[in-house]
Amino acid sequence: MFITDMMKTDLIAVRPETTLVDAIQLMETGNFRHLPVIDGDGKLVGMVTDRDMRSAKPSTFLSEEEYQLTFDKVMQHTVGEIMTTELLTVAPYFTLQDALLVMRQKKVGALPVVDEKGRLTGIMSTRDLLKAFVNIMGIGEPGTLLCILVNEQPGQLKKIVDIVTEENVSMGSVLVARDWDEKKRAIFPYLLTNNVIAIKKKLLDQGFELIDPMGWYLGHLPQKK
Amino acid sequence: MNTTGFVFDERYLLHKTFNGHPECAERLLSIIGGLSTAGLLEKLMLIKAEPADQRWIEAVHNIRYIMKFEEACLWGLPDFDHADNSICRDTYEVAQLAVGGVLKAIDAVMQGEVTNAFCAVRPPGHHAEVNQALGFCYFNNVAIGARYLQRQYGVDKVCIIDFDVHHGNGTQHIFDTDNTVFYYSIHEHPSFAYPGTGREFETGYSGGEGFTLNSTILPGRGDEEYREKLLGDLVPAFESFAPEAVLLSAGFDAHESDLMSGTSLTTEGYDFINDTIMELVNTHTNGKVVSVLEGGYQLDILPVLVTNHIRKLMGV
Ligand SMILES: [Zn+2]
Numbered sequence: 389m390f391i392t393d394m395m396k397t398d399l400i401a402v403r404p405e406t407t408l409v410d411a412i413q414l415m416e417t418g419n420f421r422h423l424p425v426i427d428g429d430g431k432l433v434g435m436v437t438d439r440d441m442r443s444a445k446p447s448t449f450l451s452e453e454e455y456q457l458t459f460d461k462v463m464q465h466t467v468g469e470i471m472t473t474e475l476l477t478v479a480p481y482f483t484l485q486d487a488l489l490v491m492r493q494k495k496v497g498a499l500p501v502v503d504e505k506g507r508l509t510g511i512m513s514t515r516d517l518l519k520a521f522v523n524i525m526g527i528g529e530p531g532t533l534l535c536i537l538v539n540e541q542p543g544q545l546k547k548i549v550d551i552v553t554e555e556n557v558s559m560g561s562v563l564v565a566r567d568w569d570e571k572k573r574a575i576f577p578y579l580l581t582n583n584v585i586a587i588k589k590k591l592l593d594q595g596f597e598l599i600d601p602m603g604w605y606l607g608h609l610p611q612k613k
Numbered sequence: 614m615n616t617t618g619f620v621f622d623e624r625y626l627l628h629k630t631f632n633g634h635p636e637c638a639e640r641l642l643s644i645i646g647g648l649s650t651a652g653l654l655e656k657l658m659l660i661k662a663e664p665a666d667q668r669w670i671e672a673v674h675n676i677r678y679i680m681k682f683e684e685a686c687l688w689g690l691p692d693f694d695h696a697d698n699s700i701c702r703d704t705y706e707v708a709q710l711a712v713g714g715v716l717k718a719i720d721a722v723m724q725g726e727v728t729n730a731f732c733a734v735r736p737p738g739h740h741a742e743v744n745q746a747l748g749f750c751y752f753n754n755v756a757i758g759a760r761y762l763q764r765q766y767g768v769d770k771v772c773i774i775d776f777d778v779h780h781g782n783g784t785q786h787i788f789d790t791d792n793t794v795f796y797y798s799i800h801e802h803p804s805f806a807y808p809g810t811g812r813e814f815e816t817g818y819s820g821g822e823g824f825t826l827n828s829t830i831l832p833g834r835g836d837e838e839y840r841e842k843l844l845g846d847l848v849p850a851f852e853s854f855a856p857e858a859v860l861l862s863a864g865f866d867a868h869e870s871d872l873m874s875g876t877s878l879t880t881e882g883y884d885f886i887n888d889t890i891m892e893l894v895n896t897h898t899n900g901k902v903v904s905v906l907e908g909g910y911q912l913d914i915l916p917v918l919v920t921n922h923i924r925k926l927m928g929v
Contacts, residue, residue, distance in 0.1 A: 527809055529809075530740075530747055531808070531809055535832075581696070581807070582749060582808065585872045585873055600875065601805065601833075602832055602834070
């Protein structure tokens with residue numbers, strides 16, 4: 389999955405000479421947390437975040453009158469003066485995995501995506517990432533989660549997939565927990581159906597163990613000493 | 614002892630699902646068998662079902678959806694909207710008759726012929742959305758019943774209590790923005806169970822904010838958690854809403870022996886649900902309640918649970 393499939397592309401960008409008062413209005417009406425700054429060729433030159441904006445505002449300890457006066461003055465400054473220019477950008481060929489790892493390691497909430505000429509093509513934010521995960525887990529569609537314990541040996545997943553396929557059921561996703569116990573894995577297929585009885589019966593007939601996921605959860609809670 | 618109405622029609626057996634499908638005609642036969650063995654069948658007042666007038670179905674469902682469903686059945690397609698929703702040529706008419714049975718039961722209760730009623734109908738309804746069939750459901754029997762109560766009998770406030778192990782997504786969505794119908798559902802947690810909706814933070818929105826309430830039960834949990842949630846969530850919400858009539862989406866698939874779910878509610882746990890609800894309707898709605906069958910797929914336990922449920926309705 390490339391980030392071009394999930395990033396936001398209908399962007400609102402500003403120029404470095406845009407005043408802070410205009411920029412704040414854009415961010416508030418559009419509910420953006422990140423505002424990209426581009427030059428006349430569409431090249432990304434900086435970013436302004438809602439945090440940059442907050443720290444540009446005068447102190448709230450000032451009297452109302454002083455606050456308004458300073459505020460009006462500050463707001464006539466330009467975006468170019470407060471924007472971040474040391475940018476972490478990514479390329480359109482980045483995958484979801486890349487974005488996930490970069491955002492976690494660099495602790496950023498949004499990644500501008502630029503083409504080989506440095507032009508802004510999109511922004512990938514944690515919001516887009518969350519949406520992508522709902523999609524990947526298949527939980528946007530009605531379904532049932534099964535919890536199956538299998539021996540750590542090849543071919544187990546295939547058997548499960550075969551049973552599900554025989555019953556003409558689609559899978560929304562499959563998650564695997566490797567650290568269940570030493571020689572076992574837990575497999576969690578999310579089946580896009582309400583009709584799970586036949587599948588459960590076949591799994592039991594073939595020797596699979598259907599587990600109570602709460603057993604695992606409780607096993608991982610801190611134990612009383 | 615209450616006079617309890619009972620809706621059943623042999624034509625409900627004509628909705629044939631594919632071989633091995635859990636929502637099968639044998640479900641109703643097992644219920645009739647259970648009631649007759651228990652000697653209850655002759656003590657109930659049989660209510661004759663009639664196909665619902667289409668305008669009542671249109672009170673909830675989109676007309677194009679209704680027509681699409683009818684066409685799918687007439688063409689002899691194997692399923693409708695999703696492979697789960699197995700159909701046959703008779704399914705459309707049976708679904709009309711299921712709605713009609715619920716409306717007749719409401720008539721009988723509202724006209725004082727019976728105190729309350731149980732509708733042994735199929736196909737079930739609570740997953741059916743305004744324009745989508747889901748989870749074996751085509752027409753939302755209970756939702757249509759709520760609209761009927763309001764428009765035919767001028768009832769202002771209706772409460773729907775849904776104790777099927779699955780969340781009634783259809784019913785919730787139909788009344789999402791409505792503050793005249795309170796929807797309460799207790800079901801297995803949506804991270805594990807179909808259809809994946811009904812989290813506790815779903816409470817209705819715009820005008821209907823606060824008129825939807827969901828209680829979730831984690832897999833493997835049963836009687837104790839049901840007791841806690843019913844007393845802690847349902848009872849106070851019901852009392853503050855103060856409905857004039859109550860409809861039940863009565864699902865019996867939360868039982869520990871029903872493979873459809875991961876909850877482990879016992880037969881006694883179901884009785885606690887029955888007792889809690891009966892106490893609420895007896896003190897708030899003069900006992901007016903119409904109970905409508907939803908799920909329940911374990912054919913040995915289903916008749917036992919339905920018989921117990923009907924005993925509580927009769928007050929015996
Ligand atoms: Zn159910």
